[in-house]
Amino acid sequence: MAAELTWLGHGSWKIAVADTTILLDPFLDDSPTAPVKADDVEADAILISHGHFDHVADLVKIAKRTGAVVVSNFEICEWASARGVESTQPMNLGGSVAMPWGNVKMTLAHHSSGLPDGSYGGTAGGFLLTLDGAKVYFACDTALFSDMSLIGSAGLDLAVLPIGDQFTMGVDDAVEAVKLLKPKRVLPAHYNTWPPIEQDANAWAEKVRSATDAEPSVLQPGESISL
Numbered sequence: 001m002a003a004e005l006t007w008l009g010h011g012s013w014k015i016a017v018a019d020t021t022i023l024l025d026p027f028l029d030d031s032p033t034a035p036v037k038a039d040d041v042e043a044d045a046i047l048i049s050h051g052h053f054d055h056v057a058d059l060v061k062i063a064k065r066t067g068a069v070v071v072s073n074f075e076i077c078e079w080a081s082a083r084g085v086e087s088t089q090p091m092n093l094g095g096s097v098a099m100p101w102g103n104v105k106m107t108l109a110h111h112s113s114g115l116p117d118g119s120y121g122g123t124a125g126g127f128l129l130t131l132d133g134a135k136v137y138f139a140c141d142t143a144l145f146s147d148m149s150l151i152g153s154a155g156l157d158l159a160v161l162p163i164g165d166q167f168t169m170g171v172d173d174a175v176e177a178v179k180l181l182k183p184k185r186v187l188p189a190h191y192n193t194w195p196p197i198e199q200d201a202n203a204w205a206e207k208v209r210s211a212t213d214a215e216p217s218v219l220q221p222g223e224s225i226s227l
């Protein structure tokens with residue numbers, strides 16, 4: 001059964017694979033663009049890329065209500081455990097874990113990871129997921145880096161890239177990232193949440209089409225694609 005990805009605005013995603021629901025970086029209650037609230041989502045697993053508020057905001061609330069396992073770097077798993085989250089799967093850059101629903105590899109990201117209360121949040125990462133044989137790469141918050149070509153050598157069915165600029169890659173670097181990653185399909189994220197990261201995603205998609213072989217799709221918050 002194909003996995004289905006739903007954009008929850010900003011860097012937040014819902015991934016449905018078979019009977020499992022996975023959330024990535026849930027930032028819902030305080031997000032201007034999220035189509036759902038934290039109390040209204042189900043989760044079996046919650047993946048967290050790094051410690052910034054726009055990625056961990058609803059983590060503890062959702063994990064405690066649903067009992068979802070939190071998959072993140074060691075420091076963020078410890079932080080969540082100390083706040084009452086019962087199930088964690090700590091990992092770190094370059095490592096993989098086999099979950100019941102697929103494989104998770106934590107990839108490099110060039111970004112920071114301080115937690116909202118000032119705690120040390122380890123190192124920011126991205127995720128390479130293998131879901132029913134499909135390879136999906138979430139760059140999460142990062143600058144462009146040439147080792148994306150190593151991540152792409154896995155053979156990506158889909159890449160999800162930030163395009164907002166200022167805090168992450170912007171439009172032009174995200175086109176360069178597509179050239180390095182060589183995914184079949186690509187989605188933009190982490191833009192149009194607030195004025196500083198407003199971007200024209202359709203203009204980005206046109207650049208991707210003219211410069212690469214990847215097929216870009218621009219979703220609105222709440223919209224889904226199937227792999």
Ligand code: NI
Pocket residue numbers: 050052111112141167
């Ligand atoms: Ni960040």
Ligand code: MN
Pocket residue numbers: 011052054055141167190
């Ligand atoms: Mn962010």
